[in-house]
Amino acid sequence: MSKRVIMAAGNWKMNKTPKEAVEFVSQLKDIAAGAESEVVVGVPFVCIPGVVEAAKGSNIKVAAQNVHWEASGAYTGEVSCGMLKELGVNYVIIGHSERREYFGETNEMINKKAKAILESGMIPIICCGETLTQREQGVTSEHVRYQIKIALLGLSAEEVSRIVIAYEPIWAIGTGKTATNEQAEEVCAIIRQLIAELYGSDVSEKTRILYGGSVNASNAKELFAMPNIDGGLVGGASLKLDAFGKIIRHYE
Numbered sequence: 001m002s003k004r005v006i007m008a009a010g011n012w013k014m015n016k017t018p019k020e021a022v023e024f025v026s027q028l029k030d031i032a033a034g035a036e037s038e039v040v041v042g043v044p045f046v047c048i049p050g051v052v053e054a055a056k057g058s059n060i061k062v063a064a065q066n067v068h069w070e071a072s073g074a075y076t077g078e079v080s081c082g083m084l085k086e087l088g089v090n091y092v093i094i095g096h097s098e099r100r101e102y103f104g105e106t107n108e109m110i111n112k113k114a115k116a117i118l119e120s121g122m123i124p125i126i127c128c129g130e131t132l133t134q135r136e137q138g139v140t141s142e143h144v145r146y147q148i149k150i151a152l153l154g155l156s157a158e159e160v161s162r163i164v165i166a167y168e169p170i171w172a173i174g175t176g177k178t179a180t181n182e183q184a185e186e187v188c189a190i191i192r193q194l195i196a197e198l199y200g201s202d203v204s205e206k207t208r209i210l211y212g213g214s215v216n217a218s219n220a221k222e223l224f225a226m227p228n229i230d231g232g233l234v235g236g237a238s239l240k241l242d243a244f245g246k247i248i249r250h251y252e
């Protein structure tokens with residue numbers, strides 16, 4: 001079985017103006033050049049055109065942080081897959097805990113978004129993860145399995161082999177409190193096992209599963225070396241060139 005390519009995906013959230021984004025990516029190009037990791041920047045919608053242009057000729061791929069599942073229509077404030085695809089977007093982050101919490105994103109919506117993203121030729125990065133209460137109650141496995149099972153409803157084996165899943169324990173996001181390597185590995189292994197149950201091990205060996213939650217320049221190497229962790233979805237540290245560069249080049 002060939003090794004899965006490690007992904008270093010930044011989630012900028014609501015940070016950086018279009019101008020700041022272009023400056024950042026122009027500098028990131030040199031740092032990312034020739035890296036073994038796949039490099040992705042998840043940028044605000046308004047930054048996408050400039051960042052796609054700035055990333056031309058580099059190995060940096062661009063992600064959006066949300067999308068609507070319908071192709072067009074009366075959905076004020078929303079953006080469709082066709083619009084993102086036309087701009088040159090490769091990945092779309094969906095189901096982030098902040099979107100679930102503040103914008104009411106449900107597992108069913110995430111499933112519709114995943115289907116639309118795949119149909120349009122982009123790849124979803126599907127986020128999941130438990131709260132601290134759920135972890136303390138001992139229901140992490142049930143919760144994450146439930147989230148992912150619904151997110152994948154109706155997807156084909158071929159599609160699931162191409163998607164990316166990000167396990168992000170909510171208690172570790174933006175808190176500086178990283179899951180231990182073992183805690184992160186345990187849940188990523190549970191997700192891979194679920195995919196094997198649903199689609200077989202040929203598929204589950206191909207699906208990339210990232211860890212997210214206070215990944216930084218010091219902990220990336222050990223986390224990404226765990227057998228079922230195929231890289232990271234990185235918030236705060238992806239906003240800093242030095243830190244994100246070290247995460248991209250964690251293997252050096």
Ligand code: PEP
Pocket residue numbers: 011168172173174175176212213214215233234235236237
């Ligand atoms: C995230 O928002 O996906 C995230 C993991 O944030 P941070 O790295 O800042 O914890």
